[in-house]
Amino acid sequence: MNTRELVLDMLLSLEREEDYSHRLMKAVLDKYDYLDSRDKAFVKRVTEGTLERQLELDYYLDSRSSLSVRKMRPLIRCLLRMSVYQLLYMDSVPDSAVCNEACKLAAKRGFRNLKGFVNGLLRTISKEKENLPLPDEEKEPVKFLSVKYSMPEWLVELWQDEYGREITETILKGLMEIHPVSLRLPSGLSDEHRNVLLSRMESAGAKLTVSRYLPYVYLLTRGEFSSLPGFEEGLCTVQDVSSALAVEAAEIGETDFVIDVCAAPGGKSILAAEKARAGKVLARDISEEKICRTEENIRRMKAENIETEVHDGTLTDEELVGKADVVLLDVPCSGLGVMGKKRDIKYRVTRESAEGLTELQKRIVRASVPYVKPGGTLVYSTCTIHRQENEDMVRFITEVLGLEPVSLTGVLPKSLLGEKKHLQNILCRAGEECGIGLTDAQRDACIQLLPGYMEADGFFIARFRRKK
Numbered sequence: 001m002n003t004r005e006l007v008l009d010m011l012l013s014l015e016r017e018e019d020y021s022h023r024l025m026k027a028v029l030d031k032y033d034y035l036d037s038r039d040k041a042f043v044k045r046v047t048e049g050t051l052e053r054q055l056e057l058d059y060y061l062d063s064r065s066s067l068s069v070r071k072m073r074p075l076i077r078c079l080l081r082m083s084v085y086q087l088l089y090m091d092s093v094p095d096s097a098v099c100n101e102a103c104k105l106a107a108k109r110g111f112r113n114l115k116g117f118v119n120g121l122l123r124t125i126s127k128e129k130e131n132l133p134l135p136d137e138e139k140e141p142v143k144f145l146s147v148k149y150s151m152p153e154w155l156v157e158l159w160q161d162e163y164g165r166e167i168t169e170t171i172l173k174g175l176m177e178i179h180p181v182s183l184r185l186p187s188g189l190s191d192e193h194r195n196v197l198l199s200r201m202e203s204a205g206a207k208l209t210v211s212r213y214l215p216y217v218y219l220l221t222r223g224e225f226s227s228l229p230g231f232e233e234g235l236c237t238v239q240d241v242s243s244a245l246a247v248e249a250a251e252i253g254e255t256d257f258v259i260d261v262c263a264a265p266g267g268k269s270i271l272a273a274e275k276a277r278a279g280k281v282l283a284r285d286i287s288e289e290k291i292c293r294t295e296e297n298i299r300r301m302k303a304e305n306i307e308t309e310v311h312d313g314t315l316t317d318e319e320l321v322g323k324a325d326v327v328l329l330d331v332p333c334s335g336l337g338v339m340g341k342k343r344d345i346k347y348r349v350t351r352e353s354a355e356g357l358t359e360l361q362k363r364i365v366r367a368s369v370p371y372v373k374p375g376g377t378l379v380y381s382t383c384t385i386h387r388q389e390n391e392d393m394v395r396f397i398t399e400v401l402g403l404e405p406v407s408l409t410g411v412l413p414k415s416l417l418g419e420k421k422h423l424q425n426i427l428c429r430a431g432e433e434c435g436i437g438l439t440d441a442q443r444d445a446c447i448q449l450l451p452g453y454m455e456a457d458g459f460f461i462a463r464f465r466r467k468k
């Protein structure tokens with residue numbers, strides 16, 4: 001199996017938007033499971049790196065090619081992108097090998113006549129790789145950041161408007177950093193059992209670092225999670241610390257009844273069920289397929305106090321009105337905070353599609369607020385960095401729907417709230433709108449996790465109470 005051809009086919013399929021990169025990668029690596037681990041690592045690194053740096057790679061190609069990248073045949077465009085990525089970011093591959101393999105692939109896939117073009121362009125970029133141009137930072141500041149961090153210009157503009165330039169650049173850097181898989185162990189495991197489990201995993205070759213926010217979440221910096229001891233037994237699951245923090249924010253009691261309105265694939269429901277040991281979680285989502293995936297995870301994690309149901313969250317279920325101690329609203333969102341892991345999201349989300357989501361979010365929130373008992377809790381969360389879907393929703397939930405904001409102080413880890421304060425100070429120093437238009441109580445009730453500032457995905461959590 002030619003690993004470069006595998007990468008090329010994945011990039012081509014992603015160009016046609018046939019699937020999302022993280023799903024396609026999993027499917028391909030499962031299909032070619034017989035590849036050795038070095039080949040698999042190569043395929044993953046080149047595909048993900050090429051996607052992550054696409055705008056930057058295109059800019060360099062455009063600067064040295066007579067034909068613009070946009071006008072190239074898709075196969076040639078993808079082949080050049082992945083080759084330039086190897087030239088610039090993979091010292092382990094000799095430049096001559098990158099050029100030769102690209103020419104061979106072009107010929108094999110029916111573009112023998114373009115071998116000279118591919119070869120010439122790649123050799124030029126290889127020779128000039130220390131001096132490739134970026135846009136002028138003074139004259140075109142947005143374009144400069146867009147190319148340097150390979151982020152569409154509208155997103156750079158959006159964050160610059162919301163956070164100012166300094167914070168925006170740190171977020172962009174943060175999203176580019178390596179994002180290890182995050183593993184969550186059972187939250188109630190004793191120290192002794194946790195240590196036994198960790199040493200079993202480490203003996204199998206895993207390298208794990210505890211999260212700085214929660215003692216039961218670990219970053220897996222070496223090893224493959226699904227083959228770790230404990231995984232099949234349901235002793236760990238893949239979950240970012242931010243997602244676990246959203247459940248922590250709800251302070252679920254042992255006997256609580258929790259409704260998770262948008263539950264698939266079940267990450268928060270399963271953690272909620274660990275917290276409500278003598279209570280119950282109702283995990284709902286919009287489709288049968290999503291609920292099936294959730295049930296698979298529930299079974300593997302051996303959570304017995306979760307019931308699942310297909311239900312459209314925009315419709316109020318009258319039978320549940322006033323019944324829930326806790327309602328979790330982890331709504332569908334633009335996903336701008338998880339671009340570090342899902343690398344093609346940034347090219348697919350548009351300003352319009354992100355804005356369009358707020359209507360759906362409002363409908364889900366409006367339909368779900370009635371479930372909260374008087375005195376009960378609602379936690380709203382998203383995995384995005386977008387004020388319309390986050391801070392503006394805090395205003396909607398409190399000012400339009402009448403819930404009370406509840407402070408996260410004493411609920412979320414002190415270190416995390418300290419980082420929030422630090423960020424706030426930078427915003428105020430930079431003369432940005434440091435209150436983000438929220439009252440003190442609304443501001444204390446929510447937190448925007450930002451890559452580059454926090455060791456987590458970009459995520460938003462807000463907590464509310466229904467008045468008694």
Ligand SMILES: C[S@@+](CC[C@H](N)C(=O)[O-])C[C@H]1O[C@@H](n2cnc3c(N)ncnc32)[C@H](O)[C@@H]1O
Nearest residue numbers: 262263264265266267268285286312313330332
């Ligand atoms: C961010 S994901 C939830 C992740 C999940 N809470 C977890 O922690 O694993 C958002 C979910 O909302 C679901 N969804 C979208 N529209 C919905 C609707 N109208 N009603 C209920 N769920 C919906 C999607 O299917 C998706 O699974």
